[in-house]
Amino acid sequence: MGILDGKNILVTGVLTQNSIAFHVARIAQEEGARILLTAYPRRTLTERIAKRLPSGPDASLPVLELDVTNAEQLRTLPDRISAHVSHLDGVVHAIGAAPQTVLGGNFLGASWEDVAAAVHASTYSLKSLTAACLPLMKGGGSVVGLDFDASQAWPLYDWMGVAKAGLESCARYLARYVGPHGVRVNLVAAGPLDTPAAQGIPGFHDVADVWTDRAPLGWDIDDPAPAAKACVALLSDWFPATTGEIVHVDGGVNVIGA
Incomplete structure (x- = not known):
């Protein structure tokens, strides 16, 4: 019996086999969960990657189209999920996107339109996705x-760093407002x-070198499994008051100085 036995989990962001989202879906299945996936912009790509999950080419594994910046797709999401499962026990937000113009040292020159696109897709979407799924939880x-x-x-990292800071604040406010519904x-x-x-972030490997030099436990940039395991643990009932x-x-x- 796995720690997610009998749970229905919606996972976004499964685009490649080496993504954290893919490994969350994989480990969640191994721990007994029924997985639903969302796809954007290419549903066929996610459907193809889904065949590499432990369930294999299972025709019952739903892949739902979802652009988190599209209000109509968010509005219809509960009904589309309900066609497959009666409720959700967990949601994984593995979504982030930004125009190249807001990365790579162009912090001062980035336009509001491009910054807004990054914040919409990477920050506000946590609220949008959670609110859309809340009736099923x-x-x-x-x-x-x-x-x-x-x-x-x-x-x-520039404006994507700002978007991630907003994501962290958004998560705290969401915790405040959905906590009375029993949602963490x-x-x-x-x-x-x-x-x-x-790979779309300029200078990625220069940043990654920091981890090579400073991580007391070491760090493997090619292994998403540790992060995925943490996600699965948080999806389980083992953190009921967190x-x-x-x-x-x-x-x-994060705890090591210079």
């Missing part, structure tokens, strides 16, 4: 989002991982 549940340490200004909201702040999203927290899965870098 009447028995309580857990929302887990993916974060990157926003307590410092990282080279070239927590974030997992992973160290740098060599995913397609990370909400509004940021769990660092970074080899210990």
Whole structure:
């Protein structure tokens, strides 16, 4: 019997086999959960990757189209989920996007329109997704989002760092407002991982070198499993009174000085 036995979990952001979201879905299935996936912008890509999950090419594994910046898709999400399961026990927010113009040292030159796009997709979407799923979590549940340490200004991360700081604050406010519904909201702040999203960040490997030098437990940029395991633990009933927290899965870098 796994720690998610019998639970229904919605996982966003499964685009590649080396993403944290994919490994969350994989481990959650191994721990007994029924998984629903959302896909954007290419549903066929997520459907293809889903066939590599432990359930294999299971036709009953739903993949729902969801652009978290699209109000109509968010409005219809509860009905589309209800076509497959009667309720949700957990939601994984693994969504972040930003135009290249707000990264790479262009902090002072980035336009509000591009910054707004980054904040909408990467920050406000945590509230949007949680609010859309809340009617299906009447028995309580857990929302887990993916974060990157926003307590410092990282080279070239620029407005995405600001968006992540907003995500952390958003999670705390969500915890306040959905707590009376029995819903917990927590974030997992992973160290740098060599995913397609990370490869789109200029200077990614320069930042990753910090972890190589400073992580007391060491850090493998090619292994998303530790972060995924933390997400699965937070989705389980083993943290019944924990909400509004940021769990660092970074080899210990966040507590180490120079």
